[in-house]
Amino acid sequence: MNRQQKIALIVLIVSLLGMFLGITLTLMKYYVPDFPKGIIAFGGFILSIGVLIFMSRILKKKNGEVISDERDQQIEKNAYLAGFGSVYLLVIVVSYLPIGIAPEAKIPTQWFPFLFPIAVLCQCLAMSISTLIQYGRGAKGEKS
Amino acid sequence: MNKLQKIALFNLCLAATCLLIKLLSLLIGDPPVKLAASIIMLILYLPLIPSYFYRLKLAIQGGSKYDERDKSIHTTAALYGLMVAFSVFFLATLLTFLIVGPGVEIKIGLMLGIFILGAMSFFTTESAVVLVRYGGICKGEQS
Numbered sequence: 001m002n003r004q005q006k007i008a009l010i011v012l013i014v015s016l017l018g019m020f021l022g023i024t025l026t027l028m029k030y031y032v033p034d035f036p037k038g039i040i041a042f043g044g045f046i047l048s049i050g051v052l053i054f055m056s057r058i059l060k061k062k063n064g065e066v067i068s069d070e071r072d073q074q075i076e077k078n079a080y081l082a083g084f085g086s087v088y089l090l091v092i093v094v095s096y097l098p099i100g101i102a103p104e105a106k107i108p109t110q111w112f113p114f115l116f117p118i119a120v121l122c123q124c125l126a127m128s129i130s131t132l133i134q135y136g137r138g139a140k141g142e143k144s
Numbered sequence: 145m146n147k148l149q150k151i152a153l154f155n156l157c158l159a160a161t162c163l164l165i166k167l168l169s170l171l172i173g174d175p176p177v178k179l180a181a182s183i184i185m186l187i188l189y190l191p192l193i194p195s196y197f198y199r200l201k202l203a204i205q206g207g208s209k210y211d212e213r214d215k216s217i218h219t220t221a222a223l224y225g226l227m228v229a230f231s232v233f234f235l236a237t238l239l240t241f242l243i244v245g246p247g248v249e250i251k252i253g254l255m256l257g258i259f260i261l262g263a264m265s266f267f268t269t270e271s272a273v274v275l276v277r278y279g280g281i282c283k284g285e286q287s
Binding site: 077078080081084085087088091092094095096098099102103104105106107108109110112113115116119 | 219220222223226227229230233234237238240241244245246247248249250251252253254255256258259262266
């Protein structure tokens with residue numbers, strides 16, 4: 001596995017974990033009385049710092065190592081395209097689906113700030129999956 | 145100027161006009177102005193569709209009309225376009241949230257308006273980047 005594949009795999013795992021936690025916390029917020037928001041937010045902050053430190057340790061650049069070549073750059077470009085493309089697909093769904101279901105309905109504005117993290121999550125998932133697919137699944141790809 | 149540059153220039157003119165009209169209709173907000181803007185935008189939208197299919201046809205044909213360099217330029221342009229559309233969409237939702245404030249409900253049609261704004265930004269940026277990448281309007285091969 002090369003550097004880009006490692007990054008993609010870590011991002012994929014963290015994104016899936018984030019999605020799972022997000023859904024669980026949203027459900028808990030509605031169904032559990034006295035939901036400890038502060039503790040959960042602090043826990044999330046500590047967890048994200050832990051992930052960042054873990055990533056920087058694993059992906060530390062060795063002296064004289066070539067990080068990426070033309071092919072890696074092309075794969076990265078395609079992955080970005082897949083990521084932004086999937087976000088725009090999400091935007092299309094978010095814009096058209098409510099009109100199709102209930103044309104006269106109204107949306108609470110407090111939902112708007114949540115669109116951004118959802119889009120970022122969607123992009124991270126699409127980018128990492130696209131990178132892994134382009135390099136080939138499993139143990140394929142160069143060692144680093 | 146080659147065929148791809150001509151298509152990009154044509155798309156840029158239409159998409160930029162649509163974007164301006166959409167922005168004006170969002171700012172003015174009168175129902176007759178909105179209706180007129182929607183009709184003009186629909187008329188301007190229609191030529192965009194065949195022009196994109198024409199470019200797709202050139203891409204499928206390949207060869208000298210659409211080589212590796214053209215493919216790379218159009219991929220980069222699409223990436224820039226999507227990035228700008230992403231930024232416009234989320235900036236628009238954030239501004240709506242900041243202006244209207246939390247606890248208020250807005251019409252669902254506004255989301256569609258924001259989406260169209262994002263789509264027009266995508267077309268405008270993509271066409272502009274294609275032209276810039278080919279080295280302006282006057283450069284490039286003749287066709």
